[in-house]
Amino acid sequence: MERLPYAQRMRNRCIAITVLITIIVAIVHCSSKDDPEESAKAAAKQQALAADTLAQAVAPSDTNPFDESYNAEVPANENPNGLAALKGIEDEDFESAGNTAVGNDASAISTTSESTDNVRDTVHIKSQKDPSLADKIDILLRRYHPDLGVILVVNTKTNEIIAWGERRDGKVQNRPDWIGRATFPAASLAKLVTIAAAMESNRYSLNTPIPMIGRHHTLYLNQLRVPEKYNGPTMELSEAFARSANPPMAIVGKTIGAKRLTAAAAKLGYNRRFPGNVPNASSYTAPDTGYGLAEVACGFTTSTTLTPLLAAAQVRAVLTKKPLEIPWARDMAPFAPQKPIALDIGKFSENTYYGLRESMLRSVTQGTARKHMSTKNMARKNFEALRLGGKTGSLDGTDPAGRYDWFMGFAESKADPSKSIVVIVMQMHKEIRSQPATQVAATVINYWAHQNLSLKK
Structure with a gap:
């Protein structure tokens, strides 16, 4: 039959x-x-x-051993969330690979699991500058359950912290203990130093072509050896930053040298002890030569560390074109300054600030933040009314141990640039990833826009 x-x-x-x-x-x-x-x-x-x-x-994967038309081999490009994608777990920006299935599964588990997060302590929410936004952040941390999560929102104009949230040890915290901790690997956020040093050297512009050898998110010695008469693929400096390509940024770092990198890092607040040790000193050490210098230039090392508080200060300095200042809040002592503090740190040239800002904008329009910083996670009216920029980063760390996922960026009203915020999201995942940091940041920005921008429906 x-x-x-x-x-x-x-x-x-x-x-x-x-x-x-x-x-x-x-x-x-x-x-x-x-x-x-x-x-x-x-x-x-x-x-x-x-x-x-x-x-x-x-389910399509349901194998029917009697069906001769069934093909047991699934091409890798038809299974982006399978083993082929997981082989790139060491890649710097895993979110750009579209590997969000695990994160979605984690969020589904998180919304149904019972934990101590179900018991909400709202005292720390009501005491913040923007309680409504703080409540939204608190809900996101409880919903996605990162093993470690820090979210920080700063008013660009006043440099005041308007909302924050922190989750660790299995529950949302009522004190921002770790916003100033300096054990977190900066990952590709360190590329901000490299592009700043490159612009300051006057040897590079945003459109300068850089050799692009091999994959974006790896760093091997052969990717740094550029033949004398190289005629292979190239990538513009701003594109290398936006797409978080390691080899081009490493080549730039080796070309301009450790001295310029260290000087740019100092202007961005690295290796500096702040008053009251708030925040802790972030570390940036560039070897004079060799592969180690290349690693530091592209952020492919755990030796470069960054605090969320300093990351927010760096973004604001780029936006305001002013020397770096640490964000402050009246009710967050001793975890943040209680008033604005002028720091004796030099500033970059106008051209460098312009280059940094444009590169961060390009990260959203064409780079690693494009997928999640979009109408996929934001209302179209808000997305179109905002000027968005940022930088993503991802790297394994050891204190605490896990996969670190960063987003540092800003949202600025096109109609009224005085309405602007800096958003920092830093997450650490162990066995199960939560939602990507860029997606969390987009959700926070979208909520802020709903509350603060007068937009017609």
Whole structure:
């Protein structure tokens, strides 16, 4: 007898399972009709079982050993969240690879799991400058459950911290203990130093072509050896920054040298002890030559560390074209200054500030932040009303151990540039990743825009 087509067999299987589940639900309902509460629980359990069974029945990966048309080998490009994608886990910006399935699974688990996060302490929320935004941040931390999460929002004009949130040790914290901690690897956020040093050297412009050898997110010695008469692929300096390409940025770092890199790092607040040790000193050490210099230039090392508080100060300095100042808040002592503090740190040239800003804008329009910093996570009216820029970074760290995921950036009203915020999101994941930092930042920015921009629907 000739077999039915595969699609028809699957349809018949679904019908049979649906009928069977309906019968089971009816039997359970009749047996527990005297207890409405038990009946509701049983019905919910049976519905969940039905959904799972049905999903397994129609799943494309359901192997039918008798179907000769079934192909057991799935091409890598048809399975972006499979093993082929996971091989790139060492890549610097994993979010650019589109590997968000694990994060989505984690968020689904987080929203249904029971934890101490369900008990909310709102005292620290009400005491913040913008309680509404602080409440939104608190909800995001409870929803996505990063193993370590720090979210910081700063008013660009006043440099005041208007909202923050922190999660670690399995619960949301009521004190921002770690916004000034300097054990977190800066990852590709260190590329801000390299592009600043390159612009200050007057040897590079945003459009200067840089050799692009090999993959973007790896760094091997052969990627740094540029032949004398190189005629291979190139990448503009600002594009290398925006797409977080390691080899071009490493080549630039080796060309301009450790002295210029260290000088640029100093103007961005690295290796500096601040008053009251708030924040802790972020570390940036560039070897004179060799592969180590290349690693530091592109952020491919854990030796370069950065605090969320200093990251916010760096972004604001780029926006305001002023020497770096640490963000402050009246009610966050001893974790942040209680008033604005002028620091004796030099400033970059106007051309360098312009280059840094344009490169950060390009990260959103064409680079690693493009996927999540979009209408996918923001209302279209808000997205179109804002000028968005930033930098992403991702690297394994050891204190605490896990995969670190960064976003540092800004949102500025096109109609009224005085309405602007700096947003820092730093997350650390262990076995299960939560949502990408860029997606969390986009959600925070979208909420702020709803509350602060007068936009027509």
